Amino acid sequence: MSTYKAPLEDMAFVIDELLEAEQVLGSLPAFADYGVGSELTTALLDEAAKLAGEVLAPLRRVGDEQGATCVDGVVTITPGFSDAIGQLAEGGWIGISANPDFGGQGLPELYGTAANEMWQGSNMAFALHAMLGFGAAMAIEAHASEELKATFLTRMNSGEWAGTMNLTEAGAGSDLGVMKSRAVPEGDHYRVYGQKIFITWGDHEANDNIVHLVLARLPDAPKGSGGISLFVVPKFLVNTDGSLGERNDVYAVSVEHKLGIHGSPTCVMSFGDNDGAIGYLVGEENRGLQCMFTMMNEARLKVGLQGLGSAEGAYQKALVFAHERVQGGVPIVQHADVKRMLLVMNSLIEAMRAFAYTEALTMDLIHNGPESQRQLAQRRLDLMIPVIKAWHTEVGQELTSLGVQVHGGMGYVEETGAAQYLRDVRITSIYEGTNGIQAADLVSRKLGRDGGATMALALADVDATVSELRSVDQPSLQAIAQQLSDALLGLRESTDRILEYLKEDPEVAMGAAFDYLMQTGYVFGGWHMARSALCAQKQIDNGSDREFYPRKIATALFYVNSILPRARGHAGILQQAEGLKQYPVDWL
Numbered sequence: 001m002s003t004y005k006a007p008l009e010d011m012a013f014v015i016d017e018l019l020e021a022e023q024v025l026g027s028l029p030a031f032a033d034y035g036v037g038s039e040l041t042t043a044l045l046d047e048a049a050k051l052a053g054e055v056l057a058p059l060r061r062v063g064d065e066q067g068a069t070c071v072d073g074v075v076t077i078t079p080g081f082s083d084a085i086g087q088l089a090e091g092g093w094i095g096i097s098a099n100p101d102f103g104g105q106g107l108p109e110l111y112g113t114a115a116n117e118m119w120q121g122s123n124m125a126f127a128l129h130a131m132l133g134f135g136a137a138m139a140i141e142a143h144a145s146e147e148l149k150a151t152f153l154t155r156m157n158s159g160e161w162a163g164t165m166n167l168t169e170a171g172a173g174s175d176l177g178v179m180k181s182r183a184v185p186e187g188d189h190y191r192v193y194g195q196k197i198f199i200t201w202g203d204h205e206a207n208d209n210i211v212h213l214v215l216a217r218l219p220d221a222p223k224g225s226g227g228i229s230l231f232v233v234p235k236f237l238v239n240t241d242g243s244l245g246e247r248n249d250v251y252a253v254s255v256e257h258k259l260g261i262h263g264s265p266t267c268v269m270s271f272g273d274n275d276g277a278i279g280y281l282v283g284e285e286n287r288g289l290q291c292m293f294t295m296m297n298e299a300r301l302k303v304g305l306q307g308l309g310s311a312e313g314a315y316q317k318a319l320v321f322a323h324e325r326v327q328g329g330v331p332i333v334q335h336a337d338v339k340r341m342l343l344v345m346n347s348l349i350e351a352m353r354a355f356a357y358t359e360a361l362t363m364d365l366i367h368n369g370p371e372s373q374r375q376l377a378q379r380r381l382d383l384m385i386p387v388i389k390a391w392h393t394e395v396g397q398e399l400t401s402l403g404v405q406v407h408g409g410m411g412y413v414e415e416t417g418a419a420q421y422l423r424d425v426r427i428t429s430i431y432e433g434t435n436g437i438q439a440a441d442l443v444s445r446k447l448g449r450d451g452g453a454t455m456a457l458a459l460a461d462v463d464a465t466v467s468e469l470r471s472v473d474q475p476s477l478q479a480i481a482q483q484l485s486d487a488l489l490g491l492r493e494s495t496d497r498i499l500e501y502l503k504e505d506p507e508v509a510m511g512a513a514f515d516y517l518m519q520t521g522y523v524f525g526g527w528h529m530a531r532s533a534l535c536a537q538k539q540i541d542n543g544s545d546r547e548f549y550p551r552k553i554a555t556a557l558f559y560v561n562s563i564l565p566r567a568r569g570h571a572g573i574l575q576q577a578e579g580l581k582q583y584p585v586d587w588l
């Protein structure tokens with residue numbers, strides 16, 4: 001059976017001590033009534049951890065072995081998933097940070113993020129259900145008419161109804177501009193026609209209704225991405241009194257057979273094969289992609305959390321195994337190479353957590369912070385999201401693979417469950433914009449649009465941490481300062497180089513983009529570990545004898561000594577990016 005024990009101590013450290021949620025969020029009017037602080041953190045994390053450990057984790061293997069199927073258009077999901085969906089909804093977890101005016105709990109995104117890490121770590125295939133529903137509800141809240149909001153939102157946020165995202169088509173993946181699905185106006189609604197592929201949790205019977213968000217073209221719409229509109233297409237139409245009406249003309253055609261996340265029904269969805277699926281326009285005509293972009297940051301943060309959560313699950317399993325398995329007369333955890341692998345896993349996991357939660361807090365400031373801070377917070381988030389989406393998922397793949405390695409041969413066979421983490425997490429670098437697309441976004445849009453100004457501000461924060469570390473008379477912190485300072489210099493140089501590439505030859509910039517993104521991830525991961533070490537040192541200086549704090553400093557030191565040097569490797573590669581042009585495409 002799969003087990004998962006939420007890493008509550010580190011989660012609470014990040015929320016309460018590193019990010020000082022009580023001071024930063026507790027003072028905001030939107031959260032004034034919630035009592036944000038360590039008691040709330042403990043209560044919420046404990047409850048979420050119970051659900052993750054007792055309900056979701058035991059279903060992880062079941063989902064892998066008894067994945068979703070589709071027979072004659074009827075999708076059947078893993079036994080036990082339906083009940084678990086009900087339990088998540090009953091606990092109010094689906095809309096934990098959604099607007100209370102529409103049935104949400106209104107809690108900070110920071111708490112929603114911690115809960116999400118637990119869902120992803122205990123059962124990623126299952127967690128996608130809530131993730132897609134939340135994303136669809138967000139898009140409706142941001143762009144739909146009051147009437148549509150009143151019809152759909154409360155029941156989506158409460159978890160009574162599910163939600164999906166229908167973007168991809170057979171010929172339109174990274175380039176959505178070429179999609180063919182179409183929508184024809186008819187009175188107060190539209191008729192939607194077309195086929196979408198790879199639709200996560202596209203159909204099932206665990207919820208009474210499924211609210212599909214669908215991108216399609218109107219007749220005579222301009223070509224390309226400027227001619228795509230967004231529609232709500234419910235599985236069952238909703239009567240004016242709110243009751244469910246007729247079955248709409250949208251059906252699952254098949255469920256994909258996949259490398260991982262077998263418990264998540266990835267469906268081919270057909271719209272309008274009979275009379276046309278009834279849909280309602282969300283936002284303005286031809287601005288569908290822009291509507292989707294407003295919830296992209298949240299969705300991409302959550303995919304980053306999948307990398308983090310999967311790595312945490314894999315680490316827990318590897319750790320238990322390393323203490324139990326004896327080779328050479330000792331538990332393998334005592335062998336230096338196994339120790340190394342576990343330390344690599346643990347230090348990167350802690351860096352990813354602090355990084356992701358920090359940007360969740362940035363989201364809270366964007367939505368509910370003082371007006372004067374919002375614009376800067378938005379720029380910061382826009383810059384960091386592609387890094388979190390891609391770096392966390394690349395690292396997630398490495399760490400789940402290390403989890404297999406720690407198990408030796410037992411990791412490669414399925415019965416330990418180590419391999420499932422690796423198979424499941426593999427998709428995270430592909431969907432929600434491939435990591436190649438994230439790198440291009442970071443370089444061409446996020447860096448290019450302001451000539452690196454937002455990045456310069458972020459790097460100034462790293463600089464400030466280096467100065468703070470230097471002022472503490474403690475050898476570990478001095479060593480961390482030295483490594484972080486070198487890494488900062490390297491990232492400044494790479495940023496200048498990328499900006500030059502953008503001016504001189506964008507093709508070279510695109511060839512360098514992935515290494516730049518990875519370098520950025522490692523450096524900011526190092527920054528978060530350094531901040532954590534400083535925070536831990538303060539507690540020690542204040543007399544705390546909790547073992548957690550010296551361990552945190554030691555983990556940060558391991559990170560800067562054994563992980564951060566990777567940043568230099570990426571920098572070296574990107575300095576040579578012109579070389580890519582020497583290879584003609586017809587050689588490949």
Ligand SMILES: Cc1cc2nc3c(=O)[nH]c(=O)nc-3n(C[C@H](O)[C@H](O)[C@H](O)COP(=O)(O)OP(=O)(O)OC[C@H]3O[C@@H](n4cnc5c(N)ncnc54)[C@H](O)[C@@H]3O)c2cc1C
Binds near residue numbers: 258
């Ligand atoms: C399990 C699963 C679940 C999914 N869930 C959903 C869902 O719920 N809703 C939905 O709409 N879609 C979903 N998708 C689709 C997913 O988002 C797409 O697969 C993804 O966006 C990539 O598109 P593609 O598969 O067409 O690959 P392509 O776009 O063909 O990409 C192939 C390769 O080319 C690269 N590439 C393409 N264009 C560029 C470029 N301009 N610059 C650099 N590199 C480029 C890519 O990075 C990639 O390496 C899901 C997919 C899977 C497998």
